[in-house]
Amino acid sequence: MEALSILSGILLLLLSGAQSHEPVLSEKLIRDISNYSEIALKIIDYSLTGPGANQSYNRLATFVDRYGPRLSGSSNLEDSIDHMLYLLQQDGLDNVHGEEVNVTHWVRGKEIAQLLEPRSAELSILGLGSSVGTPEEGITADAVVMRSFDELEERKDEVKDRIVVFNPTYVSYPVTVAYRVNGASRASKYGAVATLIRTVGPFSIYSPHTGMQVYNSSVPAIPTACITIEDANMLDRLERAGERLTIHLYMEAQTLPMVISRNTVAEIKGSVYPDQVVVVSGHLDSWDVGQGAMDDGGGAFISWQALSIVKGLGLTPKRTLRLVMWTDEEAGGIGSQQYYQRHREDADKYSILFESDEGVFLPYGILFSGSAEAKAILQQIGQLLVSINASEVYDNGGGTDVDWWREEKVPTASLANHNEHYFWYHHSNGDTMDVLDPEEMNLCSAVWAVYAYVLADLDDVLPRG
Template sequence: MKYLLSLLLVFLTAFPSFAQTNQDETHIRKIFDEALERGESYEMLRHLTKNIGGRLSGSPQAAAAVEWSRQQMMAYGFDTVYLQPVMVPHWVRGQKEIGRIVNSKKLGSVDVNVVALGNSVGSGSEGVLGNVIEVQDFQELAKLGKDQIQGKIVFFNRPMDAKLLDTFSAYSGASNQRGAGPSEAAKYGAIGVLVRSLSSFKDDVPHTGGTRYGLNIPKIPAVAISTNDADKLSDLLEDDTDLKFYFETHCEMLPDVLSYNVVGEIRGSQKPDEIIAVGGHLDSWDLAEGAHDDGAGCVQSIEILRIMKAMGYQPKRTIRAVMFMNEENGLMGGRKYAQLAEENNENHIAAMESDRGGFLPIGFGISGTKAQQDKLLSWKSLFEPYNIHQFKRGGGGADISPLRTQDVPTIGYLPDSQRYFKYHHTGIDNFEVVNQRELELGAAAMASIIYLIDQYGL
């Protein structure tokens, strides 16, 4: 027996990476077991969505979400839980929007599905009525010029590219018409803007999202129109360029208000000054409950620390769960977090974000040095038993992106994205569309990456 033990000791000494891999495989299996058998992320999400609901920055619901997440992390016994004050925009939607095609040759007048873009000015009760001119991009808009645009409603109708398997790339390729379209159209004298909803699907559900007004350019009202109604309007315009469109919105931007990022952490036992942050954004749009965007990312981040405590795991480094405020229409929480990290000389060795929904995990992407990327990519084989296989260079998230100026490697959690843009920024992003097992698998996958970074650094 002693002889066999000696041989085993020699073997493990000669091949430390083998022993290390076995140890990591065992620990990761335990993480998944804890998340799948005793996970609490789904019930946390139920409370956040059903008891609090949509959490637009500056709203009473956003304030309630701050207090809920603070109390939740305190109840789990995290070593430290605290608030980071941050001033955030306070945009309100007001009463329900109206959208109507007026006096078309084929259909006469017909109501369509629209929602105001976030941060947009409102039209007031007088509404916006005008002829419509359809464009695909800013280059086409510039070619038409002021002579053909002035006094009209510009209709940006460029769809997301259905050929792209990465739906986030498709989203990026179409999103500038929403973000900058209203100001671009206003340069040429437009009186209002319609934007095709940024969706991978044909349906009657309009998608909101933030717009950004340029300096010294008139602010004009802007709405998103559902993909089905965008197609309908485009078809009608082919035969009737004189049809008119009417929309009415009652949104307005109020003075900034005080809100908070919420931070919970487990202090490291060996290197407490080295910080690994993981988070999601606590705010959401106001049309629904913000389940996928981004209640899922918030509860997954809290769940990671809960799993560690439940397993009795004492991290070497400090692990933080961060609930960022105001990603949707300002990014003020992410900027404040990075500012305070710099002012306090904090040493973040990595930051991870979950902001792509609570769908089935497929991988991770990392931005950083080649050595940091190589290290994360070297862990791929540990995740293959869980069908998590996409480890790639390049990744992160909006809220952790300000940390890149401090040379912090940023990691984006990658769930399957094919269904995400059905729910993103809509009135149907509710608790019921999140699958419990997929949410829990995602939390386990993220916790496993955090464990590896804690063990071996980046």
């Protein structure tokens, strides 16, 4: 493009900007938000170099080192919730309590997969959440490898009495996770006896990743587990080379009756509108592998940290700042759904719900779902975070635990952070404290605290659509 064209392009861009229909905030609201600039700097200092520095990382390390992973239904999870309630009380927060909910109780038990032909080799597996187990003697069957559901349809006549190995190329988590979630029933429809699904992720060092799967009730429930990317590719190559694949699979997995767990709640009570709330949240449960440090210890602990910072600075917002650490997110937001059902009648008192469940790496802003006017308010608040390069507001905020509230048009938001490697570790033994960084968590906590405090202290709850 020539120089003149570039110049006219810029002019057009400027003109189109001037003609846009973005909501214009009132002078007063802009001034009100700008007035928080000193408080925002205090929050940032407190979190980066003050008493809050490295606090969320260190608290989380102590917590996950002590309790390990926290699967719904496990004593690990309930013990960790007991301790969390103690910690929140020790931190001097208000109204610390657990809200009881019914949660799933799936247990993995022992599990083994062995390649018998064309050579003997152990295959590292992780059974998928809600999977049934095998018979006591296990399942020994020949295997077929399918790279896609399309290939399954084309080769459906080869599937009966076979173990189906799915080896789809990773496109993105939301796209490729379909194989993990639906693979078992898609193959069972044609008579498969078990499925082994390539781990849903972009990179692996021979690490299988578990996760939820869902049976279609119209076909038999068959055992299903994930295997590593490396083994999926190896089995694929062997099949294409004409080798007969025989696999032995043994899984003790079973689903037990639901049990009672708790969403963990703590607050800083609002000084003027105590019934109105801003929620910051993450989930305390995790898969039963690794430490559940990243997913979602990090999100839960920066949310706690947001309240700790506000309290540590002696601030009391006009409305209530509520921390919720959800339970049984991993089975599909089981705890948060019951919270929503119980509290939805108060939807007009919820200004916004924040959830961090996609990493607490270097933050660069937030993602938001709500009205254009509400977004403009968040963008204005974002200006208070320019000094830490976290001022951007993107669309499509939310998360499994807060998206329920969209039905009531309550705004939701999540943390925009450099989580490019999130799916390297997600739902695997690699989800440990080594993935996280104290300074990045300090920054995330500051972002979370600035948004949460300012929104809890403005004159009004956020406008709906």
